Amino acid sequence: MKGIVFTSFISFLENELGLIETESIIIKADLNSACAYTTVGSYDFKELLHLILLSSQSFKITPKHVSQRFGSYLFTTLTSSSPQYVKNKHSCFELFETINNVIHMEVKSIYPETTPPRVHFKRISSSAATLHYQSHRCLGDVMYGVIEGAGNYFNEKLLIERNRLNKKGSEEVFTVIILQ
Numbered sequence: 001m002k003g004i005v006f007t008s009f010i011s012f013l014e015n016e017l018g019l020i021e022t023e024s025i026i027i028k029a030d031l032n033s034a035c036a037y038t039t040v041g042s043y044d045f046k047e048l049l050h051l052i053l054l055s056s057q058s059f060k061i062t063p064k065h066v067s068q069r070f071g072s073y074l075f076t077t078l079t080s081s082s083p084q085y086v087k088n089k090h091s092c093f094e095l096f097e098t099i100n101n102v103i104h105m106e107v108k109s110i111y112p113e114t115t116p117p118r119v120h121f122k123r124i125s126s127s128a129a130t131l132h133y134q135s136h137r138c139l140g141d142v143m144y145g146v147i148e149g150a151g152n153y154f155n156e157k158l159l160i161e162r163n164r165l166n167k168k169g170s171e172e173v174f175t176v177i178i179l180q
């Protein structure tokens with residue numbers, strides 16, 4: 001997995017919990033990588049899951065809620081590192097319709113070893129759409145937060161509903177309604 005998701009999680013912890021608490025979580029996690037990832041390096045995503053689990057004790061919220069909060073932060077990291085994808089877009093739906101065929105496709109062509117999630121966008125009306133998420137990493141909670149982050153970015157209030165298509169969560173349909 002590209003290191004940007006991992007390094008973004010570490011900076012999320014630093015921002016939310018401070019440097020000392022983050023350091024103590026990293027030491028407790030005893031990761032093989034010793035956190036020596038760069039934004040363009042690759043890493044084992046199970047280490048991310050381990051850090052989410054450990055940090056939920058410090059946040060005093062469930063791992064699911066840590067993942068969602070992180071997703072929102074990740075959106076900011078991704079758009080700051082690649083502003084060209086949000087430039088000239090006026091709504092989150094305009095961005096969402098480019099995830100599969102533009103954004104993640106370009107990511108894949110630049111870094112062939114990555115496997116970005118498939119996110120199939122389908123517009124139902126001007127204010128409603130579905131995002132069909134498929135990933136072996138089963139990061140639907142992070143996905144939820146990324147959608148929220150996009151709503152905040154475009155100043156759109158979103159109603160997000162999720163429907164898991166299988167037990168492990170490798171496939172989910174998110175229905176998104178823009179309320180205002």
Ligand code: HEM
Pocket residue numbers: 001002003004005078079082085086095096099103104107113114115116117119135136137138139140142143146147150
């Ligand atoms: C704004 C520009 C974006 C860029 C540059 C970008 C790029 C990336 C990259 C590099 C990864 C890591 C892939 C890997 O490690 O194999 C990733 C993962 C991910 N992306 Fe995007 N992305 C963007 C927008 C979005 C949007 C708008 C969504 C959903 C609404 C999204 C959903 C996700 C999720 C959920 C992951 C986590 C990995 C997984 O679930 O398997 N991304 N993205």
